[in-house]
Amino acid sequence: MAHSEEDILAGLAEIVNDETGLPADAVQKDKSFTDDLDIDSLSMMTIVTLAEEKFEVRIPDEEVKNLNTVGDAVSFIAQAQA
Amino acid sequence: MTKPTLAQPTPVLGSRILAVGGSRGSELVPNDDIVGPINSSDEWIQQRTGIRTRARAATGVTIKDLAVDAANDALDKAGLTGSDLDAVLVSTVTHFEQTPSLATIVTDAIGATPAPAYDVSAACAGYCYGIAQADALVRAGTAENVLVIGVEKMSDFIDPTDRTISFLLGDGAGAAVVGRSDTPGIGPTVWGSDGSQSSVIYQTHSWLDYRREELGEPVPETPETAEEVSQMTTPTLRQLGPTVFKWVISSMPNIARRAVDAAGLQLEDIDVFIPHQANMRITDQLLKLIKFREDIVVGRDIADTGNTSAASIPLATERLLREGQAKGGDIALQIGFGAGLAYAAQVVVLP
Numbered sequence: 001m002a003h004s005e006e007d008i009l010a011g012l013a014e015i016v017n018d019e020t021g022l023p024a025d026a027v028q029k030d031k032s033f034t035d036d037l038d039i040d041s042l043s044m045m046t047i048v049t050l051a052e053e054k055f056e057v058r059i060p061d062e063e064v065k066n067l068n069t070v071g072d073a074v075s076f077i078a079q080a081q082a
Numbered sequence: 083m084t085k086p087t088l089a090q091p092t093p094v095l096g097s098r099i100l101a102v103g104g105s106r107g108s109e110l111v112p113n114d115d116i117v118g119p120i121n122s123s124d125e126w127i128q129q130r131t132g133i134r135t136r137a138r139a140a141t142g143v144t145i146k147d148l149a150v151d152a153a154n155d156a157l158d159k160a161g162l163t164g165s166d167l168d169a170v171l172v173s174t175v176t177h178f179e180q181t182p183s184l185a186t187i188v189t190d191a192i193g194a195t196p197a198p199a200y201d202v203s204a205a206c207a208g209y210c211y212g213i214a215q216a217d218a219l220v221r222a223g224t225a226e227n228v229l230v231i232g233v234e235k236m237s238d239f240i241d242p243t244d245r246t247i248s249f250l251l252g253d254g255a256g257a258a259v260v261g262r263s264d265t266p267g268i269g270p271t272v273w274g275s276d277g278s279q280s281s282v283i284y285q286t287h288s289w290l291d292y293r294r295e296e297l298g299e300p301v302p303e304t305p306e307t308a309e310e311v312s313q314m315t316t317p318t319l320r321q322l323g324p325t326v327f328k329w330v331i332s333s334m335p336n337i338a339r340r341a342v343d344a345a346g347l348q349l350e351d352i353d354v355f356i357p358h359q360a361n362m363r364i365t366d367q368l369l370k371l372i373k374f375r376e377d378i379v380v381g382r383d384i385a386d387t388g389n390t391s392a393a394s395i396p397l398a399t400e401r402l403l404r405e406g407q408a409k410g411g412d413i414a415l416q417i418g419f420g421a422g423l424a425y426a427a428q429v430v431v432l433p
Contacts, residue, residue, distance in 0.1 A: 042130065042363050045328040052332070061325050 029071030091223030098267025103155025132362020136388025164193030173208025206420025208392035252388030256396020269345030
């Protein structure tokens with residue numbers, strides 16, 4: 001069953017919290033992974049890998065660099081699962 | 083008239099690692115000494131890799147010297163000499179002669195001639211590939227004692243201006259003697275490869291292209307190597323770091339669990355985890371994903387020795403045993419992964 005964008009955001013927030021310790025409510029759609037959340041390239045790959053498993057989607061490596069904000073990731077996952 | 087039946091040696095029930103030896107490059111090079119050409123910092127390298135220093139061989143020390151030192155250390159600990167060996171396998175990607183193999187040279191230097199000797203090319207999975215082979219040779223009755231060496235002198239292969247992999251790499255050798263055992267001391271190896279990802283960790287261009295350039299012959303350019311070939315420096319290593327990281331954390335936990343399962347054990351039976359020392363962040367993420375027992379002992383030799391490719395697992399093992407963090411009889415899961423992409427995991431009883 002497809003996840004709603006709200007579900008995806010909540011799920012991503014949980015993954016980011018587990019990886020970085022940032023409070024889940026800091027993970028908002030307008031936040032930049034690198035500039036606002038201070039997530040480096042390896043942590044980003046962890047988040048992507050866990051998101052792939054959680055939402056049963058494939059996020060190609062070459063796509064990861066386009067996921068600047070949390071909102072970009074939510075949109076990509078929402079479309080990828082459709 | 084019936085054809086005669088061929089004879090074969092009688093298989094034995096098990097093999098085990100009798101001893102593990104090691105030899106590290108004697109120069110511990112701190113991050114501050116290498117950050118200049120890559121415009122980096124000690125803090126950045128420690129945060130991204132967990133590396134404080136990497137062991138590099140002193141001037142004049144060769145890959146053969148490192149391998150022989152580790153081999154003699156392992157033989158001493160096993161109470162054996164070279165003449166007790168029935169085969170010698172050397173895993174390496176930094177022996178810069180196409181032939182003869184490094185294994186034959188080392189075999190002679192440790193007094194093991196005329197033991198059969200050959201090199202294995204499986205990069206960072208090379209030691210686990212060697213252990214898989216040694217286990218099979220011993221259990222089949224083909225050999226009684228097999229020496230497995232993982233050795234690299236990465237400093238002969240690196241590019242100081244490379245920001246992708248060179249700054250991680252160190253020099254060293256680890257060696258294990260594998261012999262017979264009444265009960266299995268080496269579990270089944272879960273291994274594999276994926277050559278479709280051969281450009282994820284790669285050599286910039288081939289030695290053949292380099293030779294053609296030197297001779298003024300036309301060098302065939304391919305899209306993958308065009309940029310490097312046009313600069314035509316000595317071939318060296320590169321990797322797509324985040325891609326490798328993702329491959330490892332998404333694929334290796336399952337390989338690790340399958341190796342434990344293949345040995346007929348549960349994850350909670352594993353006392354020691356010895357992953358290839360690629361990057362401390364990879365080790366930490368694997369720990370998080372595989373979910374071992376809380377008191378698991380973990381090989382973290384990379385912090386001081388750096389990533390020594392095929393040598394990293396036996397060196398981490400040697401250190402855990404020498405420092406008393408692990409002891410003989412402990413059950414360890416070892417897993418190697420790297421260029422190829424090639425990988426291998428097996429459960430072993432520590433000597």
